[in-house]
Amino acid sequence: xxxxxxxxxxxxxxxxxxxxxxxxxxxxxxxxxxxxxxxxxxxxxxxxxxxxxxxxxxxxxxxxxxxxxxxxxxxxxxxxxxxxxxxxxxxxxxxxxxxxxxxxxxxxxxxxxxxxxxxxxxxxxxxxxxxxxxxxxxxxxxxxxxxxxxxxxxxxxxxxxxxxxxxxxxxxxxxxxxxxxxxxxxxxxxxxxxxxxxxxxxxxxxxxxxxxxxxxxxxxxxxxxxxxxxxxxxxxxxxxxxxxxxxxxxxxxxxx
Ligand code: SAH
Numbered sequence: 171x172x173x174x175x176x177x178x179x180x181x182x183x184x185x186x187x188x189x190x191x192x193x194x195x196x197x198x199x200x201x202x203x204x205x206x207x208x209x210x211x212x213x214x215x216x217x218x219x220x221x222x223x224x225x226x227x228x229x230x231x232x233x234x235x236x237x238x239x240x241x242x243x244x245x246x247x248x249x250x251x252x253x254x255x256x257x258x259x260x261x262x263x264x265x266x267x268x269x270x271x272x273x274x275x276x277x278x279x280x281x282x283x284x285x286x287x288x289x290x291x292x293x294x295x296x297x298x299x300x301x302x303x304x305x306x307x308x309x310x311x312x313x314x315x316x317x318x319x320x321x322x323x324x325x326x327x328x329x330x331x332x333x334x335x336x337x338x339x340x341x342x343x344x345x346x347x348x349x350x351x352x353x354x355x356x357x358x359x360x361x362x363x364x365x366x367x368x369x370x371x372x373x374x375x376x377x378x379x380x381x382x383x384x385x386x387x388x389x390x391x392x393x394x395x396x397x398x399x400x401x402x403x404x405x406x407x408x409x410x411x412x413x414x415x416x417x418x419x420x421x422x423x424x425x426x
Contacts, residue, residue, distance in 0.1 A: 233283060236283065244281070246312065249305060251337060254270060270325075270326065283415070284386045288386055294360035295315060297317075297319070299350075299362070299375070306365055314341070317339075319343070319344050320353060321346055324346045352378040362383070362384075366421060367390055367420070379403045381403055381404065381406070385403075397413045398414040398416075
């Protein structure tokens, strides 16, 4: 039995076709390189603004300059990857932006200040409550060994997790759940950051903080003055709290 092979067609591309393909390749490379340059410049400008705000509010916050490690990492994390398409032009403005589901990605200066206050070290394990876009988790990932982050709104949590995976932030583990109760399995933590405003400091989070650990958390009702608090747990387990700055955050909610 003989199998007839279809005839092989030798198509010879014309030189004009070659030229067009080469031009398109160059243009697309140039566009992605120039988009990268723009975001690098915008990020550098955002970092200058953060430094200026830190200097201006230092008297109140107690932090005239932020840790150079925090500044360096924030100068690298591509914030434009963490905001919806429509918000990308504003990704490097120093302000919170909507990320859907009524939630926001925090103002970059506040992310910098909160991260700075945690005084996280390279070997640390950090818990974040309120994954949101995943930006704060990505910043922490550049500074510590492991980041655990919890988000209560499932689609947001899943989207942030996929994004962090795509951007290769392997040190971040995420889950969907109520962060009020922390993440017992990986406790205790060297530092805990809560990125939604609670009415009080959740006792389970205090329990999951290591002696010598630090927690940064906004506390206060949604439309009232909220304060960023630094909660420190001493080596003997004694807990002390310091008010840092008035802030405005979305509320820490519980599952209906
Ligand atoms: N850290 C985020 C911004 C967080 S906005 C970022 O970098 O983008 C606050 C987030 O906390 C919201 O996404 C909100 O859904 C979430 N949140 C509110 N209450 C929560 C709770 N009890 N547990 C976990 N997440 C909660």
